[in-house]
Amino acid sequence: MNVLITGISGRVGANLAVQLMKKGYDVRGVVYPGDPATAKARKLGAEIYEADMDDAEGVARACDGCDHIVHLAAQMKQGNSTVQRMFAINALGTLNVLEGAVRSSRPVQSVLLAGTDQAYHPFVSDRTTFYEDHPQHPIDIYALTKVMSEQMLYTYGRQYDLPIKVMRFGSVIAADEPLQLFYPAWLDSYVNGEWTTPGRIPWFGADKVEAARAAVAAALKTPNGVCAIMDEAGNSWGLPFTDVRDTVDGIIRVMESKDAVGQAFNLVGPAATPFVKVAQLTAAHTDRPYIEVRMPFLWWFNVSNAKARSILGYEPKYTYEDMLQSALAFRRGEDIGVVPV
Numbered sequence: 241m242n243v244l245i246t247g248i249s250g251r252v253g254a255n256l257a258v259q260l261m262k263k264g265y266d267v268r269g270v271v272y273p274g275d276p277a278t279a280k281a282r283k284l285g286a287e288i289y290e291a292d293m294d295d296a297e298g299v300a301r302a303c304d305g306c307d308h309i310v311h312l313a314a315q316m317k318q319g320n321s322t323v324q325r326m327f328a329i330n331a332l333g334t335l336n337v338l339e340g341a342v343r344s345s346r347p348v349q350s351v352l353l354a355g356t357d358q359a360y361h362p363f364v365s366d367r368t369t370f371y372e373d374h375p376q377h378p379i380d381i382y383a384l385t386k387v388m389s390e391q392m393l394y395t396y397g398r399q400y401d402l403p404i405k406v407m408r409f410g411s412v413i414a415a416d417e418p419l420q421l422f423y424p425a426w427l428d429s430y431v432n433g434e435w436t437t438p439g440r441i442p443w444f445g446a447d448k449v450e451a452a453r454a455a456v457a458a459a460l461k462t463p464n465g466v467c468a469i470m471d472e473a474g475n476s477w478g479l480p481f482t483d484v485r486d487t488v489d490g491i492i493r494v495m496e497s498k499d500a501v502g503q504a505f506n507l508v509g510p511a512a513t514p515f516v517k518v519a520q521l522t523a524a525h526t527d528r529p530y531i532e533v534r535m536p537f538l539w540w541f542n543v544s545n546a547k548a549r550s551i552l553g554y555e556p557k558y559t560y561e562d563m564l565q566s567a568l569a570f571r572r573g574e575d576i577g578v579v580p581v
């Protein structure tokens with residue numbers, strides 16, 4: 241059985257490749273020309289194809305003859321590139337994978353797509369739990385390309401009877417990444433970066449921008465601080481972080497399950513993690529000072545993994561505390577069985 245992984249050099253792809261090879265699958269991966277993580281991908285021992293996701297012929301060559309295709313390649317942050325480029329990688333890239341699958345010289349057993357919880361518009365203050373049937377209302381180009389990709393899969397499923405499967409990940413972290421979060425600069429990148437870029441309507445209300453910026457500016461005075469982020473009444477922010485080992489376990493379950501055909505699954509960690517608890521744990525295990533950051537709004541949501549639990553037997557194991565302990569072990573040089581980003 242062979243499996244193609246697009247995005248094999250990434251956080252999820254590299255770890256998936258290792259686990260699939262351990263299970264005896266032959267793994268093939270796509271890297272794009274000039275991908276700075278090409279050496280990382282080559283070290284995994286998989287067969288490597290070079291193709292940009294917007295290169296239809298290159299992607300088709302990689303897809304040809306594969307039993308399963310796990311399509312993970314995507315650009316998550318626009319950065320200095322254009323919306324057109326992001327669209328080409330994420331949306332046109334998915335179309336190219338689907339065309340590669342239907343044109344393959346052998347019938348494909350399944351095509352899996354990495355979707356995102358961001359498509360639910362999880363920027364909420366009312367503690368919503370998102371189930372798979374929640375309407376998807378993207379508020380940025382990234383989430384839009386993911387919803388479009390999902391729709392492409394469903395269309396090819398109907399048009400060609402292609403066995404398609406959709407996964408929706410949420411805040412996946414690997415190796416020592418838990419130790420890189422909750423710095424004031426991290427909060428700043430959301431509040432003064434993503435959420436308030438010129439012309440954008442801040443999801444938490446334009447009237448709260450000034451107070452939010454003041455809270456971030458105060459936190460930035462302790463650059464090394466670990467931010468316990470809460471609203472003005474002291475309610476902790478929170479969201480479901482997912483250890484990459486749980487994500488990989490979920491992907492393999494989706495790939496191997498016939499019941500997953502035509503379905504979408506939230507593949508997230510065990511529960512939403514309150515940011516205050518994260519900050520307490522991080523401060524207790526590092527020399528970073530604990531700082532309270534009171535924001536003028538709440539951000540707290542959860543994503544239900546009940547469907548994946550009941551249909552696939554998915555049982556995410558890693559709490560945030562486990563992720564933090566693994567990150568500390570990784571920094572001590574111990575083998576935690578995870579390929580770092």
Ligand SMILES: NC(=O)c1ccc[n+]([C@@H]2O[C@H](COP(=O)([O-])OP(=O)(O)OC[C@H]3O[C@@H](n4cnc5c(N)ncnc54)[C@H](O)[C@@H]3O)[C@@H](O)[C@H]2O)c1
Pocket residue numbers: 246247248249250251252253270271272275277291292293294311312313314315316329354355356357408409410411412413581
């Ligand atoms: N990490 C998360 O928190 C998260 C959350 C929700 C959804 N997802 C989705 O899961 C998937 C995997 O995420 P990840 O965390 O491993 O991301 P990552 O950024 O670590 O990896 C992305 C991969 O895409 C590849 N890629 C980027 N541009 C390409 C191009 N032009 N042509 C070919 N390949 C290209 C990169 O080389 C890399 O291997 C992505 O589709 C992402 O959108 C991730």
